[in-house]
Amino acid sequence: MSQxxxxxxxxxxxxxxxPCVKICxxxxxxxxxxxxxRSIEEIGGWSRMTPEARRDVMESLPTxxxxxxxxxxxxxxxxxxx
Numbered sequence: 001m002s003q004x005x006x007x008x009x010x011x012x013x014x015x016x017x018x019p020c021v022k023i024c025x026x027x028x029x030x031x032x033x034x035x036x037x038r039s040i041e042e043i044g045g046w047s048r049m050t051p052e053a054r055r056d057v058m059e060s061l062p063t064x065x066x067x068x069x070x071x072x073x074x075x076x077x078x079x080x081x082x
Contacts, residue, residue, distance in 0.1 A: 016047060019058055027066050037064040 023035030032039055038046075042057055049057070 029068055030066055032066040034066045037061045037066050
């Protein structure tokens with residue numbers, strides 16, 4: 001299903017480059033957005049950050065992990081009796 005262009009206008013901000021990918025979910029353990037990997041503080045203060053500060057955050061995003069590594073268990077773990 002494709003979105004109509006006018007429904008996407010709320011996400012467009014020509015004056016500020018943003019790493020937002022429109023998957024806005026904060027992971028409860030890491031406290032980072034699952035979509036863009038920014039913290040709540042970074043997301044909330046994004047429009048007030050200097051361009052240099054935003055670039056610094058954007059450069060650090062590829063090294064961040066929004067979710068913890070590995071799985072918590074699931075069916076295989078239950079069957080194993082752990």
